[in-house]
Amino acid sequence: MTSRALILGCAGRTLSAEEAAFFRDARPWGFILFKRNIGTPEEVLALTQALRATIGRADAPILIDQEGGRVQRMGPPHWPAYPAGGRLGRLNGSGSAMAWLGARLMAHDLAHVGINVDCAPVLDVPVAGAHNIIGDRAYGDRPETVAELGRAVAEGLMAGGVLPVMKHIPGHGRAAVDSHHGLPVVEASREALAAQDFRPFRALADLPMAMSAHVVFTGLDPERPVTQSPVVIRDIIRGAIGFDGLLMTDDLSMHALTGPFRARAEAAFTAGIDVALHCNGEAQEMRAVAEGTPELAGAALRRAEAALARIAPECAAFDVREARARFEAGLSAAA
Template identity: 80%
Template sequence: MTTRALILGCAGRTLSDEEAAFFRDAQPWGFILFKRNIGSPDEVRALTDALRATTGRADTPILIDQEGGRVQRMGPPHWPSYPAGARFGRLDGSGIAMARLGARLMAYDLASVGINVDCAPVLDVPVAGAHDIIGDRAYGTDPHAVIALGRAVAEGLMEGGVLPVIKHIPGHGRAACDSHMDLPVVEAEGVSLAAHDFVPFRALADLPMAMSAHVVYAALDPHHPATQSSVVIGQVIRGLIGFDGLLMTDDLSMKALDGTFREKAEKAFAAGIDVALHCNGDRQEMQAVLEGTPILSGEALRRAEAALARLAPQEEFDVAEARSRFEAGLSAQA
């Protein structure tokens, strides 16, 4: 069956008959879950099973944003709270080990309910005066610290059978507004961007998947956000950064992008995006995005298959001991 270059959200904790029929016809490459979709562990597992039943593909990617801190879709009472990325950056000497262990525990939580992709680590490097939309989601303000902690998180996730998605390529750390609400324009020179913002992405360019930034980099392409810029995607993301993994958009329903939903998708694909992401589960919007989305083929298909080929079973793991060690490590430097 033909697969579309698309990742979609769903409305609630269960699929309606109408949603299931839509997904069977649309055949998206994957799905993404949010808090509105999260009930008990049994409910989440039933939902991920139902989503995969609509595609008929057992390895259908099911994504979630589970960073810790402010961005954590699964939490109490069924799952632990995890700290924001900045907390690991403040740990004296143990930050890298603790970030990896925390990611390994998160992967256990996710894989146990059928989620196999986590939209983490955040590799953005905030600068003074930037909007707080990244803020403590970042591991720090030093690109090299971000590299070490981001690598640890990615490796912890993959050890637990979950693929990481680096975000927001090529860097959201200078944005002066929230791209959920408006289009950020970054005025920094290309040399400064290359020496600072792009550095973590270049160092982790071997990872399987990345999410684009809805940000205009005026020095590179003053007319288009990265998600819809052939210059940024071709010359920077694929060129200077050297990322050859699967490149997905950030959410197309964010207000940073203008035009109809079909136009948003068409512009992204024309610029070189591999897969479009639409998150809110609105059927009319999804239909419009679908109309602007091609079949997954060519280089995009190659990258998608290469990403899924890196999924591996969870390694042996004493969950209780690891949680105890993780909590003790955090408490020791509270």
């Protein structure tokens, strides 16, 4: 059965009969979970199994935003609290090793409840005066630091059987507005963006998946946010950055985008997006997005299959207890 080029959320910790019927009809490529969906480990595993059962694909990607710090959907009391990326970036000499280890532990947590894609690493490079929506989610304010720790996080996740999604390509660090609530407009030149913002993405362009930024860059396309800009997707993401992996939107329900939900999706696909993401689980919005979403085919299907092919089984030899003790000791020593 073919899939639609679509990732959807659901409303709660269990699927309603209406949701299950809609998912069977809509045939999304995958799903995404938020804190509203997270109960006990047993409940999360039952939910991921139920989601996959609705579309009849045991390998369907199930995503989550599990960065650590402010953005951690699975946390205490059932899972540890992980540090924000900025704290890892301040661990002089041990940052990369600790970033890898923390991501490897996160991957263990996720894989054991059926989640196989993490929307991390954050490769945005914040600048002074920008909105705090990125803030300490970033690994640092230098492209080299962000690229180095981002690579460590991506490799730690993949070592544990979880695909990374780098975000928010080609960079959200200059935004003066939270794109959840409004549309950021960045007036930096292409040269300035290439010298800083694009660099971590270019360094990690071999990763399997990336999430677009709902940001207008006036020096690239003054009319449209990246998610809906054929110019930025073609010339910058696929061109200057050199990313040929699966490109998904950020959440289409965010207020950075306007207009009917079907039109939001259609504009993204016209621009060259591979897969649309809709997160909030609101039924009418999901139906409208699905109506504007094509079958997963052509280059998008190739990229989706290539991404899933990179999910390796978690290594059975990984000693979780020892690794967690080592991670906590490393953080304590640094503090």
